[in-house]
Amino acid sequence: MSAPASLSFPLVCAADLEAARVAAVRLLAPFAHGPRMLARVKTIVSELGRNVVQHGGGGTLTLALTPHAQGVALRIEALDCGPGITDVALALSPGFSTTRGLGLGLSGSRHLADRFEITAPRGGGTLVTAWVWL
Ligand SMILES: Nc1ncnc2c1ncn2[C@@H]1O[C@H](COP(=O)(O)OP(=O)(O)OP(=O)(O)O)[C@@H](O)[C@H]1O
Numbered sequence: 608m609s610a611p612a613s614l615s616f617p618l619v620c621a622a623d624l625e626a627a628r629v630a631a632v633r634l635l636a637p638f639a640h641g642p643r644m645l646a647r648v649k650t651i652v653s654e655l656g657r658n659v660v661q662h663g664g665g666g667t668l669t670l671a672l673t674p675h676a677q678g679v680a681l682r683i684e685a686l687d688c689g690p691g692i693t694d695v696a697l698a699l700s701p702g703f704s705t706t707r708g709l710g711l712g713l714s715g716s717r718h719l720a721d722r723f724e725i726t727a728p729r730g731g732g733t734l735v736t737a738w739v740w741l
């Protein structure tokens with residue numbers, strides 16, 4: 608693996624998601640992958656990014672290639688300084704939404720990722736991190 612690549616995208620509105628999706632697809636390019644891998648990554652980037660905009664009042668999406676036991680992982684971090692998630696288990700229940708959404712973005716992303724974490728950064732907000740083994 609060459610030098611670790613890390614790219615950050617400010618997310619203010621839904622239109623900002625496209626640049627992050629394009630960058631994620633570019634990062635995958637050197638690795639052998641099929642359409643399912645592409646769909647998984649694009650969906651996770653879109654759903655976590657959409658939550659940053661819709662629920663977190665905007666924030667940052669960061670993509671990084673990181674080493675892991677079986678090779679290389681794409682790490683997707685969605686960070687915001689919004690109100691935070693009080694009940695993480697509830698937020699991860701399929702169908703739960705505080706904004707009349709489908710309530711499938713978080714649970715679906717967790718399902719698609721190889722590793723998934725939701726943490727509350729010091730000072731408030733939400734950090735959701737998903738890893739996909741490449
Ligand atoms: N970054 C965030 N900050 C605060 N709350 C969040 C954040 N992300 C998710 N949530 C909470 O978790 C709930 C579930 O999120 P999820 O993405 O699954 O559904 P949704 O965004 O409401 O609908 P959709 O299915 O359209 O994504 C949200 O309704 C919201 O209450």
Ligand SMILES: [Mg+2]
Pocket residue numbers: 654657658708711712713
């Ligand atoms: Mg959502």
